[in-house]
Amino acid sequence: MARRGSYRDQAVVIRSYDFAEADRVVVLLTQHHGVVRSVARGVRRAKSRFGSRVQPFVELDVLLYPGKNLATLSGADTVRYFGSGIIEDYQRYTAACAMLEIAESLAHADPDPELYSSVTRALTSIQHSPEPVLDLDIFILHVMKISGWSPSLFYCAQCNAPGPHRSFHPLSGGAVCQYCRPPGSFNIDPEVLHLMWLLQEGHRDVVLETVREHPEYLLSIHKLSAVHLRWHLETRLPSLAIFDEA
Numbered sequence: 001m002a003r004r005g006s007y008r009d010q011a012v013v014i015r016s017y018d019f020a021e022a023d024r025v026v027v028l029l030t031q032h033h034g035v036v037r038s039v040a041r042g043v044r045r046a047k048s049r050f051g052s053r054v055q056p057f058v059e060l061d062v063l064l065y066p067g068k069n070l071a072t073l074s075g076a077d078t079v080r081y082f083g084s085g086i087i088e089d090y091q092r093y094t095a096a097c098a099m100l101e102i103a104e105s106l107a108h109a110d111p112d113p114e115l116y117s118s119v120t121r122a123l124t125s126i127q128h129s130p131e132p133v134l135d136l137d138i139f140i141l142h143v144m145k146i147s148g149w150s151p152s153l154f155y156c157a158q159c160n161a162p163g164p165h166r167s168f169h170p171l172s173g174g175a176v177c178q179y180c181r182p183p184g185s186f187n188i189d190p191e192v193l194h195l196m197w198l199l200q201e202g203h204r205d206v207v208l209e210t211v212r213e214h215p216e217y218l219l220s221i222h223k224l225s226a227v228h229l230r231w232h233l234e235t236r237l238p239s240l241a242i243f244d245e246a
Contacts, residue, residue: 006065009033010079012119013058014100016040026054026073027104028062031116035107038064038071056100057083059120080120085127094243095132096123099139101239102229106143114146133218134199134208136243137225141200149232151224153197156180164190168224170231186227192220 011028019025028036063075122139151174154163158180165175167185211218
């Protein structure tokens with residue numbers, strides 16, 4: 001039975017780290033309470049009831065008791081384990097870590113069920129994906145869309161002139177025409193913007209077929225998606241940097 005003041009929620013473990021002698025701080029993305037930083041007491045002891053469950057790539061049904069700085073994680077039952085297929089593959093693993101880090105950067109203490117659903121869908125998709133970078137970029141484009149930061153991919157972000165265009169400038173908002181193109185814009189193949197639009201609209205299989213024939217498009221899609229995200233977040237994303245170096 002839940003204690004007075006406690007609550008239950010669904011949560012994905014973002015990250016965790018050791019705390020005190022036998023405890024662990026667990027950062028959770030919850031379905032109805034945003035990001036919750038909690039402490040799981042005694043979980044590093046051998047007889048812990050749920051210590052093995054509080055790890056990244058696990059969706060939990062959690063019992064939380066609010067605290068001043070940290071909530072107390074009093075119970076955790078596994079709902080889904082996403083780690084199978086991810087932890088065995090370095091590219092999938094680094095892409096999935098980047099997804100969790102991005103989600104934490106975007107989330108707040110307010111409920112965001114759409115972001116939560118985006119994370120669980122992305123982790124499900126990447127488990128056995130032949131192109132983890134594509135799944136990461138789909139996730140990036142989708143969460144930017146729901147956050148209101150979606151790049152303009154056909155119309156000029158400055159004057160609204162219809163494309164196709166051959167330049168991309170994150171500060172301007174995405175694609176830019178030849179007249180609005182500011183210094184520092186990326187020169188791009190218009191097909192890259194078209195493929196990004198297809199990804200944004202959910203046409204993954206069409207894009208996958210194209211990038212198998214033109215792998216250079218995949219690199220360009222990721223470069224533009226990542227740089228646009230970084231500009232809007234205005235923060236370092238170490239996991240994304242590790243993925244890009246892999």
